[in-house]
Amino acid sequence: MTQEKALCDIGFIGLGVMGKNLVLNLADNGYKIAAFDLSQEKVNDAIEQDKEENKTDSQRVYGCSSYTELLSQLKAPHLIVLSVPAGEPVDQVCESLIGAGIQPDDIVIDTGNSLWADTVEREERYKNQFILFSSAVSGGEVGARFGPALMPSGSPYAWTRIKPIWEAISAKVDPKTGKPIERVEPGQIIEGGDPCAAYIGPAGAGHYVKMVHNGIEYADMQIICEAYHVLRNGLGMSCDEIADTFEQWNQGPLDSYLMEISVEVLRHKIEEETPLVDLILDKAGQKGTGLWTAVSSLEVGCPAPTISQAVYARSISSFKDMRVTASELLQGPTQKTLSDEDKQAFTMRLHDAIYCAKICAYAQGFQLMKLAAKEHNWTLDFASIAKIWRAGCIIRAVFLQPITEAFERNEELENLFLDEFFVEQLNKYQANWRQAVAEITLMGIPAGALSSSLSYYDSMRSAVLPANLLQGQRDFFGAHTFERLDKAVGKRYHVEWSSQERAIQKI
Structure with a gap:
């Protein structure tokens, strides 16, 4: 069991509703998963559901009891997917992986609803410990199980490794009609169609x-x-x-x-x-x-x-x-x-x-x-x-x-x-x-x-809006100045509202 376990393709951390369904989706597409969650019950539940749905005799999901064991059961360089709540939990897992011995060329994919600015900051913070990659996931639990929409971003190098996996598990669309190609049965794989996964851009963009x-x-x-x-x-x-x-x-x-x-x-x-x-x-x-x-x-x-x-x-x-x-x-x-x-x-x-x-x-x-x-x-x-x-x-x-x-x-x-x-x-x-x-x-x-x-x-559809009066009001109480339609673009003016003459000054 241990020898086979060491051949796992992907590590997965976080087996809540979304996480478990993503794991089962990955397994359907031919990947062996080393899975970890702080709740052993959730790990056992994912393994049992995979056994019930798996139509072959081979085991596809393997439970791990620690971050160290998770890393030991993966092919190097390691590829690890996180499905944990946004914010502090993401950093807690990242720090735990560093403590367990993660390497600089390993890839960690954050699939949670992280604030994009936090993702940018994390990539910079952890760049010497591992490659942080992010991929937003949409579709709820059904989408996660049978094909979500995926919005990945971050290291272009990491994307070259992740791309075939993400395209395999994503939802598919008929390129002619633009309509979804439905997948609703465990183990069912859709051949053809446009994958609903494409590289978005640098860290945070996805x-x-x-x-x-x-x-x-x-x-x-x-x-x-x-x-x-x-x-x-x-x-x-x-x-x-x-x-x-x-x-x-x-x-x-x-x-x-x-x-x-x-x-x-x-x-x-x-x-x-x-x-x-x-x-x-x-x-x-x-x-x-x-x-x-x-x-x-x-x-x-x-x-x-x-x-x-x-x-x-x-x-x-x-x-x-x-x-x-x-x-x-x-x-x-x-x-x-x-x-x-x-x-x-x-x-x-x-x-x-x-x-x-x-x-x-x-x-x-x-x-x-x-x-x-x-x-x-x-x-x-x-x-x-x-x-x-x-x-x-x-x-x-x-x-x-x-x-x-x-x-x-x-x-x-x-x-x-x-x-x-x-x-x-x-x-x-x-x-x-x-x-x-x-x-x-x-x-x-x-x-x-x-x-x-x-x-x-x-x-x-309004060529003219009442912002002209607004600019006049702002200039009256705050000397914020304004531009004029009858003068050169970019030139600014101010009325001396407090004076009797109320002369217009060019600023």
Whole structure:
């Protein structure tokens, strides 16, 4: 057993839900794994599940009781994957591996949701002890088991070694249709298809891209939830009726994993009678990546109101007691009863509003990545990133195919709003979007993501914004100066507001 154990290809640390499923995915693809977790029960569980699912007689997953044993059971140079919580746990494992004798040419892959800046700092800190490589993973436990979307970054040398492994275990997409090639059975291997794994760039780039992915995910979820809220409270539809509507929408441009699972959630009942969703407390949690995206958008000066509003929506949901109290004090509009014909017409407009708001969320996310790439001197392939997200990840959707094609047409594209396809789509549906938001507002139902997206759209299409008055205000109280339309670009001016003449000075 020990001799065979010493032939393990990959070491794996952290056998929680994501870790265990990644281990089983690696095993399906022909790799032998030396596995370690602080919980021996989790190690045993991973081994037992692999035995149950493995269709051959050979053992694929081997348990280790220490970091030293883990290193001893691997081929050199060692390749070790971490699936541990972001932050201090990553550093604790790295320090433990150093103590166990890890070598400078060994590779350690952090697959957690680490903050990208922490990844940059870690690579520098550990560069003389081992090669730290990072790879963001999206897709949840099912994606980890049967094919996630992988966003690796760091040492180009390390990537040459990791690439065949990552491409093997990643989700696959039909290159012609852009649709996922489903893999749902243990041991099943997909031959062909585009792998949803591609090198992103230097240290931190992969985790940054995953962070933005999660920010878009926040927005996409919130947009769907607002549609549910409007249909439930504004139109009085049942959960089954809303599920039917979402299922119908999922046959067109709104086809996505998030829409698909929303149908499943809405249909699920307790004792075949009560919709589960009616029993779930309306207080949303978050793990920080949406917040990180919103903060980053402010730091680099990229407008991302749809993403930010989704973060705010989760925050305001946490004030449940306050909302209950305020609901008894604050008035809203009187609800009107709509005819079946009016409901049908409104539902069509709501569909178009969701589609346009979704375009806004992606436009904001991709522009944010483009501006961050300039700031951090990264070279990001946005067509490749869109391709990675077509399968395996949470925001996988048919919608990503035209985004891929947009960046293939113009790799310098600054914003999806400037692409011919999305210009046509927004122009076609903006009237319905506008009317839907107005009607929702008159219903008194909160729809921050849908309405802030419309405001973003109107701001982007405005050749002139009221920032001229804003600059005048700033110059009045703070002498911040301003530029003029009738003067040379870059020349700045200040009005002597305190003087009677209020002369304009050239600065």
